[in-house]
Amino acid sequence: MPMTNPPPDAIAGMSLSEIARLAADGRLPPVETWHPAHCGDSGMRIAADGTWYHEGSPIGRAALVRLFSTILRREADGGHVLVTPVEKLSIAVEDAPFVAIEMESEGEGAGRRLAFRTHVGDLVIAGPAHRLVIEDRGHGLHPYLTVRGGLEALVARPVYYELANLALDEPAGPDGQTGLWSDGAFFAFGGPEADTVEPGAAQT
Template sequence: MPMDPLPDLASLSLADIARLAADAKLPPVASWNPTHCGDSEMRIARDGTWYHQGTPIGRETMVRLFSTILRREPDGGYVLVTPVEKLDIAVEDAPFVAVEMKAEGEGRDASLAFRLNTGDLVTAGPAHPLRFAEDADGPRPYLMVRGGMEALIARPIYYELAERAIDGGETPPGIWSDGDFFALEPAA
């Protein structure tokens, strides 16, 4: 099953991005409840690289396909699920990485759309909030994607967000997207 090539984010309006995101048809993984079958021998590294038996999966289309059957379980674990099998997959941080951002508007009228390493398009807002965590490596921004799964926002994109927050003049510093305000400080 061939997958469509990824559109150029810079050439799309946020309305185009919203339409593409709404048109994306994902399998109904939330309704599939097969018996657990074992371990997929796959993991998603902190940088978003997918591995099988310790070897990076080099085919982008395979990663995109696997990402469509990824699900977060109530216990916080991750599985690859089909109607007939469910396999564990190790996730070091977040299963997705936001690698590109497009912003339109300023202040309360701003909208921020992100492209994930899997090609998914997500607009930050009420259904897809941003959150900021702090760890030994410094601030770590995340974007809710779907079904309890988040995307780690790549460091260069975080710098763009921080610049927008500083330019916005809000106290505390933060950014607006789709009518929601997201403070750039870790939640208490």
């Protein structure tokens, strides 16, 4: 499970084991168990760059944004809501609600693990439950990381460059695809048609 509000020094210099432990120890509200009636619109919007707005004005308090991010949920129809045990409010999301702004890599080849930190403090290790895909959603190819409950993070351009450089230095993966392994799954960087190879697949 992703963790919100990591230590202020982020993940630079931390081992993947430390990051995994922090992620496992994270506690988030059980939004998936809350089913109040829909109460209307929140007047809030998450821009493509991850900035949160309320009534057209950016929310400048990072702690408040982090708090709101913990009660964000993606609905079955693809929409997003802010939910508590007693109310549910729609929120507009221009692209992905989160942005992955930092990445750490440990190991190589099929033994590699990739950890990411989002701009709201979630720590995520890419793997079978946290897919890393490159898709064109109407504005060019961009990489996305599954964070939790269908919520995704757009991988920031500098982090994408780091991933691309790592992939170029790796031997070809299954079916000769360019990509990276993380936590036992292979993530192909070949475009929107590429998919992950689950653990146990042969490496070429």
